Amino acid sequence: MNLTNTLDIFPDRRVTQMLFKEVKNAAEMRQSAVEGKIQAALINPTMLVDPFQVLVAANKAVHLHTIGKMKTRSLYSEIIFNLSPTNKISDAFKRFGVSDEDDAVMVVVVHSEDELKALSDITEIVDGRQVPVDDLSSLSDSAKIKKLYKVTPQEEKCGSLLDAVVCRMAIKDVL
Amino acid sequence: MMAVSEFLSRAELLKQGAEARVYRVQLLGRPTIVKERFPKLYRHPELDKKLTHRRTVQEVRSILRCRRAGIPAPSLYFVDYTSHCIFMEDVVNSCTVRDHIALLQRSDSPQQLEHLEHLAEQVGRLLAQMHDEDVIHGDLTTSNILLRAPGSGSGSELVLIDFGLSYISALPEDKGVDLYVLEKAFLSTHPHTEPLFEKLLQSYTCSSPRATAVINKLDEVRLRGRKRSMVG
Ligand SMILES: Nc1ncnc2c1ncn2[C@@H]1O[C@H](COP(=O)(O)O)[C@@H](O)[C@H]1O
Numbered sequence: 001m002n003l004t005n006t007l008d009i010f011p012d013r014r015v016t017q018m019l020f021k022e023v024k025n026a027a028e029m030r031q032s033a034v035e036g037k038i039q040a041a042l043i044n045p046t047m048l049v050d051p052f053q054v055l056v057a058a059n060k061a062v063h064l065h066t067i068g069k070m071k072t073r074s075l076y077s078e079i080i081f082n083l084s085p086t087n088k089i090s091d092a093f094k095r096f097g098v099s100d101e102d103d104a105v106m107v108v109v110v111h112s113e114d115e116l117k118a119l120s121d122i123t124e125i126v127d128g129r130q131v132p133v134d135d136l137s138s139l140s141d142s143a144k145i146k147k148l149y150k151v152t153p154q155e156e157k158c159g160s161l162l163d164a165v166v167c168r169m170a171i172k173d174v175l
Numbered sequence: 176m177m178a179v180s181e182f183l184s185r186a187e188l189l190k191q192g193a194e195a196r197v198y199r200v201q202l203l204g205r206p207t208i209v210k211e212r213f214p215k216l217y218r219h220p221e222l223d224k225k226l227t228h229r230r231t232v233q234e235v236r237s238i239l240r241c242r243r244a245g246i247p248a249p250s251l252y253f254v255d256y257t258s259h260c261i262f263m264e265d266v267v268n269s270c271t272v273r274d275h276i277a278l279l280q281r282s283d284s285p286q287q288l289e290h291l292e293h294l295a296e297q298v299g300r301l302l303a304q305m306h307d308e309d310v311i312h313g314d315l316t317t318s319n320i321l322l323r324a325p326g327s328g329s330g331s332e333l334v335l336i337d338f339g340l341s342y343i344s345a346l347p348e349d350k351g352v353d354l355y356v357l358e359k360a361f362l363s364t365h366p367h368t369e370p371l372f373e374k375l376l377q378s379y380t381c382s383s384p385r386a387t388a389v390i391n392k393l394d395e396v397r398l399r400g401r402k403r404s405m406v407g
Pocket of ligand 1: 189190192195197208210249263264265266267269271318319321336337
């Protein structure tokens with residue numbers, strides 16, 4: 001049920017996405033992430049259109065990490081920051097990070113080919129039901145997404161909502 | 176070496192231009208075009224970096240501005256502002272308007288003229304829309320407009336590319352010069368197409384209430400161009 005992709009530009013880096021529903025311990029998970037006990041980005045799936053959006057954020061985070069130009073303190077906070085259309089770090093966490101009362105969580109881990117323990121460690125901490133990552137489409141809140149990314153109706157005529165979202169993520173540094 | 180440069184060294188090179196190299200790659204599962212602006216060694220390094228950065232920024236900003244207004248331009252996936260690379264949607268199953276015009280001209284279909292005129296009208300409409308958003312393309316040619324293979328769904332079939340020289344301006348003069356650049360390129364790439372270009376301009380004029388002022392400026396610019404060539 002995990003979705004693992006290789007980052008083309010960084011061939012030794014994998015990104016694994018795991019989607020959980022009926023999560024009962026989001027607060028505890030978030031706390032563990034803050035304390036560094038979980039090495040992962042915990043994302044609110046209602047703000048995600050598609051796993052590709054997460055890959056775009058992760059690719060950029062790994063890139064900025066590699067060249068020492070991250071805007072936040074860790075690779076995982078950088079992934080969350082990259083999802084946001086604005087450059088305010090606190091906004092990004094509020095909108096894209098998991099909140100204590102959430103009952104669905106997208107967990108994103110960046111790892112090497114043989115680092116599979118990092119993944120099982122996380123599944124152990126989550127009190128919830130893992131579902132296929134493609135179930136994202138049933139959780140995502142497109143009205144909220146359109147509002148936050150300021151997607152215009154005309155824009156949806158020449159491309160998908162996903163395209164509109166990743167464009168804004170790619171360009172936010174120079175807005 | 177930086178990861179991005181190393182990645183591109185293994186990629187398929189599509190075009191080696193004077194300012195940039197264009198590659199075709201797969202990125203995160205999607206067919207992707209990479210435009211890499213490289214340093215110009217004859218320029219002062221600091222100045223060169225600033226100019227190259229500015230072009231990259233102009234290009235991505237104009238693409239977003241067009242898309243927001245419903246004007247098709249490639250979607251953006253990733254921008255590396257350090258190595259000045261733009262990773263964008265590869266508009267698959269497309270050809271340039273340049274190649275398509277040439278193809279139509281060689282065909283002996285009875286509808287040849289009709290198809291050419293339809294295409295010219297589409298281009299005119301698209302450019303009027305772009306100028307209504309105050310985007311000046313800066314390098315309009317028939318190679319910088321792609322035609323998506325007919326029947327691939329999504330409404331309008333034309334896609335604007337290569338916004339590296341673009342900027343934002345509401346001045347009819349700037350829009351007139353934009354059309355003048357296209358006219359020069361159009362008539363030299365496609366000889367004996369004056370009536371076709373006239374169709375393009377007619378469609379441009381009909382598509383925007385602000386077009387008349389632009390066409391008047393185009394006439395002025397043409398006159399200046401002619402005077403200059405008489406002197407020089
Ligand atoms: N986004 C794109 N999708 C498909 N082909 C492209 C794209 N961008 C550029 N090309 C092709 O690459 C050539 C050079 O690109 P450019 O330097 O941007 O004009 C164009 O004439 C097209 O044939």
